[in-house]
Amino acid sequence: MRYRRAGLARGLASTAVLAALAAATTACGSGDSGTTADGKIELTVATFNEFGYEELFKEYEAAHPNIKITPRKVGQAAPHHQNLFTKLGAGSGLADIEAVEEGYLSQVMAKSGQFNDLKQIGPSDVREDRWLQWKTDAVTTKDDKLIGYGTDIGPLAMCYRKDLLEAANIKTDPESIKATFATWDSYFAAGEQYVKATGKPWFDSASQVFNAMHNQHKTGYYDRDDNLVIESNSDIKSTWDKVTKAVAQGQSAKLVAWSDEWETGFKNSAFATRTCPSWMLGVIESNAGPEHKGHWAVTGSFPGGGGNWGGSYLTVPKQSKHPKEAAELAGWLTAPQQQIKAFVAKGTFPSQTEALLSPELLNKTSDYFGGEKVGQLFSEQANKVAGAQYKGPKDGDIQDNVISPALLSVEQGGSPEDGWKQAVEGAKKAAK
């Protein structure tokens, strides 16, 4: 029993504590009716990390005296979504507004019947052209229901070490950089040159490059009828071949993203480039530390066009006792003027077309990245995203638990053929 108590229980502790907390808050806060003792309507809002909503809640409560907002905030995305799916399964216990991150969206879409159609219950002044087209498309079901309002996004750019590239005789003037990062082929060619010149890896991890490339394809692991097409979709195999070839050339630093060694890798200059969603700038700054200030640069020239990585939605589960009021609050929170305030507070990059043009955003610069006008840069990247790739029911599972380990096995010395076989078999098993 020792290990089970210490092990499994501890592993699940976060979930259990969450569940207990959630149960406790619902129990004493609202009772069954979702109203407080003084007759106000209580709306619970479950988010993770930082959405930058704290001040906005106060503002909304002041404008709506009959509403009381109870935030439920979790540190990390993983336990938040585990809680979400567990409560969906249990049929009760969810907040009135549940945040959903893009990586988990496919699983939510597969259970879209348990969420309210915001086209039906949402306020009429919230129109779909508020958001970038692809942002809304991704959360629209096949039968044309809208189950979430977009909050933030993660438009992709490329981050690179200016000093390391120059040391390897790769020119870093704007024109040359544009050429170097024009396509994935030119990107890997520059990587080959870099490895030859320095003997050091070009990028941090194969899966981090693969995922960005994969998301640019029109069709992903599934077709629109939810058939797994990993074998027949030649784009996936050709991406696989390109990435594993680069691995064989020594271009990958073989650092698993978000591991301790990966974080150390930034400090040790273990790699020279990395795919860079808007939120990655802060991660690089804190991992690489002040001694690398000015070494890192970011460019809007992203191989193969644009892309998106991350960002969230606000949904209203059918479990909510006050769906109309919840939708109204979600609509207000995701309006351009509110998202700009959230951007100023916590740096979440807005998904609303109007917000992308606001001066607060466009004038944002980053000292760490050599004074680059990052607001304008990522605003342009957001508009470059071609469209939303359709994500099937197990898409996130396949990406994280099948493709990433398979790529890692190639980085650890396995053959690309074995890795591909592992990927295909794993995907079939996951999709079963």
Place this chain on the structure above:
Amino acid sequence: MTSELTVARGRGSQPRPPRRSDNDDSGGRAALGWRDRLTHLDVRFSPYLFIAPFFLLFAIVGLFPLLYTAYVSLFDWELGGDEQPFVGLENYVTLMTDSQFWNAMVNTLSIFVLSSGPQVVVAVLLAALLNTALRARTAWRMGVLLPYVASLVALTIIFANLFGPQYGLVNNLLELVGLDRIDWQAERWWSHVAIATMVNWRWTGYNALIVLAAMQAIPRDVYEAAVVDGASAARRFFSITLPMLRPTIIFVVVTSTIGGLQIFTEPKMFAPAGSSSGGSTNQYQTVVLYMYQSGFQSFDLGYASAMAWVLFVVIIAIAGINFLLTRRIASSGED
């Protein structure tokens, strides 16, 4: 469990005698005052009330989940799915042909052997050392317990860093003494060694203290008689200490079997970025880790439940075999 059962039996049996004397006045119950009847009821039922909380709690948090897991394992039970069709034993059939499951089973057994084996041997030796006339004995005895007191998650994170393939301290040391660096993550055998090291670090001292307690309960006069007969220290250890430690060693072996086969936190935290895959090709994924991945990442609760039950049966079987083996080995000196 055994200790609790004995206690329950002991307490329950004590108040019984009065019942026999009550037998003959079943007809004259009206003659008894309410106070007597109350005493009668008290004597009869109170013991059960006193032990009831344990069994009630056990029924709620132990027995019910156990049985409900068996029930769930008969369905294609996806968490949050629209329907849960009954599939009979299909989950078990799939499991028996699932190569990932057998891979996880082999990993679990390998890590278990690498940890429990050395652990018990070292614990007994450590206990023998602690049982000698050391200076500051209590300090040493408390010292071996320190790894057990520290938080498991913190320990595992530190060990995972030590065993880091690129920037880990262990590899730097290996390089310093002229050996090759080892990819602790990539290579199956070495990943098992790394994980077993974490387990041993945490549990050896704990087991040593249990064995030490038993060692101190061995009567001194047995040793004195052996010394008089001219037995060497080694002979005394193998012919007196070990046989007389038998029940304790059985206890240690059985509990470490149960624990070792359910190992979860160590491989989970050993994986970079907390993945549940147990390495790129599942090279150190244990059964419980695979169960967790099926249940809470793929949300296939039916399959995970089937796995839980198979693991349960395997643990009982291996614990039983261990029990028989250790009884035989440790009894050789006594019979």
